[in-house]
Amino acid sequence: MLNISNLHARVEEKEILKGIDLEVKPGEVHAIMGPNGSGKSTLANVLAGRDSFEVTDGTVEFEGDNLLDMEPEDRACEGIFLGFQYPVEIAGVSNMYLLKAAINARRKHLGHPEIDAMDFLALIKEKIQLVKMNEAMLYRGVNEGFSGGEKKRNEILQMLTLEPKLVILDETDSGLDIDALKTVSDGINALRSPERAIVLVTHYQRLLDHVVPDYVHVLAGGKIIKSGGSELAQELEKKGYGWLGPASPDSVVSPEAVKSQRAEQGV
Amino acid sequence: MAAQISPLLDHYLAEFARVQPQLPGADWVTEQRQAALKRFVEAGFPSNRMETWKYSDTRPLQKQPFELAPESTLSQADVEAFLLPELDCYRLVFVNGRLDPALSEVVDLGETAVSLASALNEPLTSLQKGLNSTLNGHGHALSDLNLAFAVDGAHIRLADNQVLDKPIHLLFVATPGEKAEDEAHMVQVRNLIELGKNSEATVIEHYVGLGEDAYFNDFVTEIRLADNARLKRCRLQEETGKAMQVGATHAVLGRDSHFHSHAVDLGGRWVRNDTVVGLQAEGAEVHLDGLYVPTGRQHVDNQTRIDHASPHCISREDYKGILDGGSRGVFNGKIIVHKDAQKTDSEQHSAALLLSGKAEVDAKPELEIYADDVKCAHGATVGQLDEQAIFYLQSRGLDAAAARNLLTYSFADELIQRVGIEPLRKRIERGLLARLPNAEQLQELL
Ligand SMILES: Nc1ncnc2c1ncn2[C@@H]1O[C@H](COP(=O)(O)OP(=O)(O)O)[C@@H](O)[C@H]1O
Ligand SMILES: [Mg+2]
Numbered sequence: 001m002l003n004i005s006n007l008h009a010r011v012e013e014k015e016i017l018k019g020i021d022l023e024v025k026p027g028e029v030h031a032i033m034g035p036n037g038s039g040k041s042t043l044a045n046v047l048a049g050r051d052s053f054e055v056t057d058g059t060v061e062f063e064g065d066n067l068l069d070m071e072p073e074d075r076a077c078e079g080i081f082l083g084f085q086y087p088v089e090i091a092g093v094s095n096m097y098l099l100k101a102a103i104n105a106r107r108k109h110l111g112h113p114e115i116d117a118m119d120f121l122a123l124i125k126e127k128i129q130l131v132k133m134n135e136a137m138l139y140r141g142v143n144e145g146f147s148g149g150e151k152k153r154n155e156i157l158q159m160l161t162l163e164p165k166l167v168i169l170d171e172t173d174s175g176l177d178i179d180a181l182k183t184v185s186d187g188i189n190a191l192r193s194p195e196r197a198i199v200l201v202t203h204y205q206r207l208l209d210h211v212v213p214d215y216v217h218v219l220a221g222g223k224i225i226k227s228g229g230s231e232l233a234q235e236l237e238k239k240g241y242g243w244l245g246p247a248s249p250d251s252v253v254s255p256e257a258v259k260s261q262r263a264e265q266g267v
Numbered sequence: 268m269a270a271q272i273s274p275l276l277d278h279y280l281a282e283f284a285r286v287q288p289q290l291p292g293a294d295w296v297t298e299q300r301q302a303a304l305k306r307f308v309e310a311g312f313p314s315n316r317m318e319t320w321k322y323s324d325t326r327p328l329q330k331q332p333f334e335l336a337p338e339s340t341l342s343q344a345d346v347e348a349f350l351l352p353e354l355d356c357y358r359l360v361f362v363n364g365r366l367d368p369a370l371s372e373v374v375d376l377g378e379t380a381v382s383l384a385s386a387l388n389e390p391l392t393s394l395q396k397g398l399n400s401t402l403n404g405h406g407h408a409l410s411d412l413n414l415a416f417a418v419d420g421a422h423i424r425l426a427d428n429q430v431l432d433k434p435i436h437l438l439f440v441a442t443p444g445e446k447a448e449d450e451a452h453m454v455q456v457r458n459l460i461e462l463g464k465n466s467e468a469t470v471i472e473h474y475v476g477l478g479e480d481a482y483f484n485d486f487v488t489e490i491r492l493a494d495n496a497r498l499k500r501c502r503l504q505e506e507t508g509k510a511m512q513v514g515a516t517h518a519v520l521g522r523d524s525h526f527h528s529h530a531v532d533l534g535g536r537w538v539r540n541d542t543v544v545g546l547q548a549e550g551a552e553v554h555l556d557g558l559y560v561p562t563g564r565q566h567v568d569n570q571t572r573i574d575h576a577s578p579h580c581i582s583r584e585d586y587k588g589i590l591d592g593g594s595r596g597v598f599n600g601k602i603i604v605h606k607d608a609q610k611t612d613s614e615q616h617s618a619a620l621l622l623s624g625k626a627e628v629d630a631k632p633e634l635e636i637y638a639d640d641v642k643c644a645h646g647a648t649v650g651q652l653d654e655q656a657i658f659y660l661q662s663r664g665l666d667a668a669a670a671r672n673l674l675t676y677s678f679a680d681e682l683i684q685r686v687g688i689e690p691l692r693k694r695i696e697r698g699l700l701a702r703l704p705n706a707e708q709l710q711e712l713l
Contacts, residue, residue, distance in 0.1 A: 045658075048662045049658075049661070051658075071666070072658060073665060073667070075662075076661070076662055076664040081662075086655075087659070088653070088655055088659040090659075090673070090677050091677050092676065092679075092681060092684070093673055093676065093677050098660075098663060101664075101673075102663040102665070105664030105665055105666075106664050158663065162663075162664075
C-alpha cells in the first residue's frame, strides 16, 4: 500500500530525514518510535503533503501512485489520514461543518453525490459514541477551547468518520489519561481491518499495549535504525533508546534523556 | 480672506450660496451652518501632515468639486436589495440624504424617530442645544462641511424609560439620479440619537449606493445617552465601488449608560470613519467592535477615540481587518484616561489579517493615562493565515482555497456573532463571503 524508499527531506537548510525505507502492506500496523527530534513528525507530515518540508531525494508510492506529486487534499481524498500531534483550533467553524466538508470533499473526489443530511447525522451519532465525546462538542468550533485529550479524541472521531485506507497517527497517545488512552486505542482497533493500514508514531510503549503492532521501527537521526516485532517496543521500554547506540552524531540519546522526556509527557 | 482661498474651497462657498434656500432649518440653524462653513473654509481639507490624517490622504476628495446631491425618488424595487426582509423593524429610508416617507415604515413610531429636517424647521426646539453639541472640539473640517450642508437625517428621541420594541433600520441610499456627466455629488446626512433615562434602543445605520459613479458621502451621527440608557448601534457600510465616505460618530455617555457599537466596512473606494466616545459620568460603558474588509484598491481608515473622563467607566474595543488585493487599512485606537478617571477599566484589541502580499495596514493603539488607579490593556497583531491551519484543513480533504476561506471566515466570526441581530448578521456574513474567492461552498455555514 505504502512504499517509502530512500526518503530524504529537509526544512529550510536542515536535513531531517536522511534515507527512510519502509513498506506498509494492507492490514498491517506499524509503530514508529524514537527520541524527540528524530524526525517522526516530519515523516508523518511529508506523507500527508505538508509543503514546508522539502523532499530532496527518494520516492513514496501509495497504491502504486507517486504520492509526492499529489496535493495534500488529494492524498486525503485518496484515503490517507493524518492524526496531528498538535491539532489546530478553528474558531467559528463547527466540528460538524468540518466533518461534513471532509466527507463531501472525498465523495466529490470519488464522483459520488454529497452525503444525505440524515445519513450524515446518523453516522456522526454512531461514531461519537465510540470516542465518548459529548454531542455538544460537535457544535463547537473545531478544537476551540478543547483540552489536549479532547483534541485527540476529536482526531479519532474524524478518523472514524472518514474511514481512511491509511491512517497515520502522530503521538495521538501523548497527553492522554488512562481512560482517554483506552478510548483512543479502542477507536484505532475498531478501524483495524485487512484492507487498512495503520502507522502509529509514538514516543513510548503504553499505546502499543492496547494496539499491538505487527512491526516496530526505531527512527533516530532521520533514519530507521532498527526494525522488529512488537517485542522491540518492550525492549526499548526497558533499555531506552540509548541501548541502540548512536545512529548518527545528533541522535545520541541517553536512557536518562528518554526518562526525562517521558516525565515531561506525564508518563 | 476671499483672496487667499483656493478655487476648490471657493466652490463650496458658491455651492452653499446656491443650495442654501433649499436647506432646512430656522434662523438659528442657518447661523450654525454659516459658522460651520466658515470653519471649514478656514481649515480646508484635512492634510496628512495632521497626526490623525497621516495615513489618509484626502486628495481623492479634492479631485473634483462636489455638488450637493439633488432630491431623487426611488421605487421599492430600487431599494429591495438593501432591506432586511427577515427583520421585524422600523425603517427610515433616506434617498440622497432626504427621508423618503413612501419607502419608510414608521407607523407606530410616532415622535420617536422623525426626519431631522422637520425638527430643524421648528423655530425653537431642544435641538438648538443638541445639534453639534457632542463634538466637543473633536470634530474635523469635514464634519463642519456636513453641518453646513446637512439636508436631513434621522432624529431619534426616546423618552425616559422608553424601551423600543424593535430595531430601527436607517437605510441611506445614494443615487446618481438625473445627473450631468461631469457632475459629482456629495450626500450630507446628519443623525441625532438622544436616549432618555433608562431607555433602550437598537439602531442600524446602513449606507449603500446605486449606480457606478463616484460620490462623496459625508455623514455625522451624534449620540447622547442619559443615565442608564442603552444603545446598540450597527453601522454597515456597503457603498459602491467608487464611493468615498467620511463618517463621524460622536457619542456622549451619561451615568451607567451603555453603548455598543458594531461598525462594518465592506464597500467604498476611500473610507474614513471617526468614532469618538466621551465617558462623561460614572459607570458608563462602551463597546466598540469594528470589522473592515477592503480588497482591490480600497482604503479604509478607522479612527477611534475614547475619553475616560469619569471614574468607574468601562471601555472595550475590538477591531479586525481582513485585507486583500492592494488594499490599505488604518486603525488608530486612542484612549485617554483623564486625571479623575480612577478605576477605569479599558481593553483594546486590534488584529489584521493580510490575505495578499500587496495589502497594507497601519494599526496602532494610542494610550494617554493621567490617572493612577486604572486597568488598561491593549494589543495589536498583524498577520497572515496560519499555514499549519491551512494544512490541517487540506489534510481533511478541503482544497487550499476552501481552507483559506474557512480560516478567513473564522477570523471574523466572533465579531460578527456579536452583532446578534440575525438577519443583519447573515447579511454581513454574506457580504464577507462575497469578497472571498470561490466561497460559495461556505454559504452552508451561515
Ligand atoms: N518547521 C521547522 N523548522 C525548523 N526545524 C524544524 C521544523 N520542524 C521540525 N524541525 C526540526 O526537525 C527535527 C525533527 O523534528 P520532528 O520531526 O518534529 O521530530 P519528532 O516528531 O521525532 O520529535 C527537529 O530537530 C526539529 O527541531
Ligand atoms: Mg513529533
